[in-house]
Amino acid sequence: MTESLSKGLTGIAGEYYAAAELSVRGFMAAVTLRNNESIDILAYRQADGKQFAIQVKTVRHGSPKWPLNKKAESDFKDNKFYIFVQLKSDLTRPDFYIISSQELAENIKNNNQVWLETPGRQGQAHNENDIRVFKDDLEKYKENWPLLLA
Numbered sequence: 001m002t003e004s005l006s007k008g009l010t011g012i013a014g015e016y017y018a019a020a021e022l023s024v025r026g027f028m029a030a031v032t033l034r035n036n037e038s039i040d041i042l043a044y045r046q047a048d049g050k051q052f053a054i055q056v057k058t059v060r061h062g063s064p065k066w067p068l069n070k071k072a073e074s075d076f077k078d079n080k081f082y083i084f085v086q087l088k089s090d091l092t093r094p095d096f097y098i099i100s101s102q103e104l105a106e107n108i109k110n111n112n113q114v115w116l117e118t119p120g121r122q123g124q125a126h127n128e129n130d131i132r133v134f135k136d137d138l139e140k141y142k143e144n145w146p147l148l149l150a
Helices: 007-024 101-117
Strands: 027-031 041-045 051-059 065-069 080-086 095-100 131-135
Touching (some): 007 041, 007 051, 080 101, 095 101
Antiparallel strands (some): 027 041, 065 131, 080 095
8 A cells, every 4th residue: 555655765666657648649758867856757759759858746645736846947958857746545556747948847836835934723824834735726737648649
């Protein structure tokens, strides 16, 4: 069961699930070494030779939201994408959320601004910090594999 996975194993599982999904879609997908902080998978689309840098973030079951660092607001490139993986407790196929780094930067910046403007539980103002959160309440990015195939 995924409840017993450590944070490290959760992340590794997500990377390999994402690499497998890319492979069945015609990509050569190589999981990078653990000492690379901004790229988890290097993907090469065999159909046309296009290359992608992919950052993978993984959570166990529950609400699909992923914590990120503020750095993600400014770390975007045309060929950089994020794959957010939500593992399931029954070990069935995870859910995947795929978004470009540019759109992610806008998404988390907007979400953070809304959070800052929303009073806390006891009416207090939220303080600025380095934590950002990606969530996809409307499932706009869920199974958005066509983004990588365009």
